[in-house]
Amino acid sequence: MNHALVLWHYLTASPDHHQEGLLVVCGSYDLRVCDYACDLFKRGQFNRLLITGRTGNWTHHLWSETEAQVFAERARQHGLSDRSMILETEATNFAENIRNARLLVPSARKVTFITKLNSIRRIMVTAPIQWPCANVRTDGPPIRFPDEVSNVVGVFGLIAEMVGDIDRLIKYPDAGFQVISDVPDDVQTSYRYLAEHGFGSHMISSTA
Numbered sequence: 001m002n003h004a005l006v007l008w009h010y011l012t013a014s015p016d017h018h019q020e021g022l023l024v025v026c027g028s029y030d031l032r033v034c035d036y037a038c039d040l041f042k043r044g045q046f047n048r049l050l051i052t053g054r055t056g057n058w059t060h061h062l063w064s065e066t067e068a069q070v071f072a073e074r075a076r077q078h079g080l081s082d083r084s085m086i087l088e089t090e091a092t093n094f095a096e097n098i099r100n101a102r103l104l105v106p107s108a109r110k111v112t113f114i115t116k117l118n119s120i121r122r123i124m125v126t127a128p129i130q131w132p133c134a135n136v137r138t139d140g141p142p143i144r145f146p147d148e149v150s151n152v153v154g155v156f157g158l159i160a161e162m163v164g165d166i167d168r169l170i171k172y173p174d175a176g177f178q179v180i181s182d183v184p185d186d187v188q189t190s191y192r193y194l195a196e197h198g199f200g201s202h203m204i205s206s207t208a
Contacts, residue, residue, distance in 0.1 A: 001146070003190035004155075007162040008145045010187045011118040017139040020045040021110025024101045026094070026123070027053020027067025028116050029152040034071040036141035037114040038078035046112075049080060050104060052088040052097045057202065062152065094122050095177055098130035113138045118145075118162055125169065125178040159194060164202025166191040171204055 023046040025037035034051075041049050053059075053067030063070050066089040075085060086104055091097040098113070111131065113123045117140035127136040146155045153161065166187065172178040183191075195203060 003193050004159045004162065005145065006186055006190040007159075007166060007194070008118060010184070011121050011162055011165055012140075012145075013121065015117065015120055015139045015142075016137045017112040017114075018044075018110045018135075018137055020047075021112065022047055022050060022101075022105055022108040024050045024052060024097070024111060024113045025071060026097045026113060026115040026119070027051065027059070027071050027091075028056065028119075029059050029062055030116055030141075030143075030150045031071070031074055032141045032143065032150075033114055033116055034074045035078070036139075038075050038080060040112070040114065040139070041080065041084070042078075047108075048086055048105070049075065049084055050086040050088060050101050051075065052091045052101055054090050054092050056092060094119070094126045095130055098123070098127055098136075102131045102134070109134055111136050115140050117141060117143050118158070118165065121181070122165055122168065122178075125173075125181050128179050129177065156199070160199045160201045163191055163194050163199045164204075167195075167203040 017040060023037060023041050025034055051068045051071045055066060059067050068087045068089045072085055072087055088100045088104060091100050111134045115123055120138045120140055123138040149155050149158050169181040169183055173180045
């Protein structure tokens with residue numbers, strides 16, 4: 001668990017958001033991401049709420065609808081109107097979330113992405129590639145690890161997800177998918193330990 005906490009603290013560093021502009025919520029298995037985005041939308045001066053996501057590793061088994069459609073229904077329960085939302089139902093990864101949002105609202109310059117807390121760093125290193133002209137900030141619901149992990153994935157599932165996140169932070173820059181990340185030695189040590197002890201199922205070599 002100590003190794004998992006090292007990854008958690010690194011991946012969730014520096015959440016931040018604009019008070020205006022475009023608010024983009026990245027679909028996932030955790031509806032609290034949508035709840036948090038709706039709260040920010042109602043408190044801020046955002047133009048629109050763009051909800052992006054088809055299905056991913058977890059959600060293609062979870063829902064019959066796309067992540068964007070499920071999140072949109074949740075947003076309606078929070079009182080948001082269809083006029084205030086834009087749905088993007090094709091993205092299956094963070095690069096596509098960002099790129100497709102840019103294609104839908106190319107004029108946006110202040111953009112806040114709302115995602116799972118442990119995905120913040122992934123968004124921040126992907127955005128300069130996919131939306132270089134935008135001032136991008138990233139935030140997520142303040143979930144505590146391990147106490148408040150989603151029951152959909154459980155603690156072990158989230159640890160495997162975080163190992164996959166670090167794997168991509170290390171390997172994706174060479175493929176041009178992300179800018180280079182400074183992954184500290186202690187994070188790399190914990191990543192390798194967890195990967196070697198049964199938590200490598202979301203690493204690039206283990207996924208389609």
